[in-house]
Amino acid sequence: MRKYLQVLALGLQNQLAYRFNFLARVLFSLIPLTALLMLWRTIYAGQPEGTTISGYTLPEMLAYYLVAAWVNALTAVTEDDWQIAADIREGNINHLLAKPIDYLAYRLCLFASGRLIYAAVAVVPLLLFLGWSRIPLHVPTDPATWAWFLVSLVLTALLQFFISFALAMLAFWVLEVSTFIFIVYAFEYIASGHLFPLDILPEPLQRLLPWTPFFYELYFPVSIWLGKTAGADLWRGLALQIGWVLVAWCLARWAWHRGLRRYAAFGG
Numbered sequence: 001m002r003k004y005l006q007v008l009a010l011g012l013q014n015q016l017a018y019r020f021n022f023l024a025r026v027l028f029s030l031i032p033l034t035a036l037l038m039l040w041r042t043i044y045a046g047q048p049e050g051t052t053i054s055g056y057t058l059p060e061m062l063a064y065y066l067v068a069a070w071v072n073a074l075t076a077v078t079e080d081d082w083q084i085a086a087d088i089r090e091g092n093i094n095h096l097l098a099k100p101i102d103y104l105a106y107r108l109c110l111f112a113s114g115r116l117i118y119a120a121v122a123v124v125p126l127l128l129f130l131g132w133s134r135i136p137l138h139v140p141t142d143p144a145t146w147a148w149f150l151v152s153l154v155l156t157a158l159l160q161f162f163i164s165f166a167l168a169m170l171a172f173w174v175l176e177v178s179t180f181i182f183i184v185y186a187f188e189y190i191a192s193g194h195l196f197p198l199d200i201l202p203e204p205l206q207r208l209l210p211w212t213p214f215f216y217e218l219y220f221p222v223s224i225w226l227g228k229t230a231g232a233d234l235w236r237g238l239a240l241q242i243g244w245v246l247v248a249w250c251l252a253r254w255a256w257h258r259g260l261r262r263y264a265a266f267g268g
Helices: 002-016 019-044 058-075 080-090 103-133 143-172 178-191 203-211 219-225 232-262
Strands: none
Touching (some): 019 058, 019 103, 058 219, 103 143, 203 232
């Protein structure tokens, strides 16, 4: 494990060199967030106090997007899939193949370092935005809710990374993987709850989405924090989330080993 801790430390140092890029990304991400908050305030405007839409009052709806922004900052894959695909396409993995280091674990350490720095940079802007918007953020009072939220948050990060890693493995077979990444991203953006809470969708889709990995890439941890998922639904959701993490990990491993069979490295 010592070598992977060293990779994590080097990744943190490397990411700190680009901290302004992270800050700019956070600030620009607040623009669509502000638009969504204004949209929902307009939808609720003129309604009696306490009006709910799909089980959400106005404060709960606004809190959903703020918590989703935090979860996204802590778990989202930004450029890792592009970098992995570039490593394969340009032969940058050559020097790693001859070393006693697992490439999947190596990239996971770099992913973790990027998320840690991004979260650290995002703390101040998001807190300032929270104070400026004057939105009462829901904070769980039950310590168990905090614990299960953190467990789900880690599983969400792993799920997103393993799916992105598996997609990047297509670089062993095709020259450009961007089309596949954009297609999956389009499904993920809607089916994971980035655009709106999944409770708004028709009942058949609400029953179907928990059986897909997208449900656990954002909506599930947010629903735990807001108290929308508890009891039997919580245990079932955690079991399914763990299952999808294992499936994504196995798929990433299988694609890596299959890709190495056709990979050819040249040069000294």
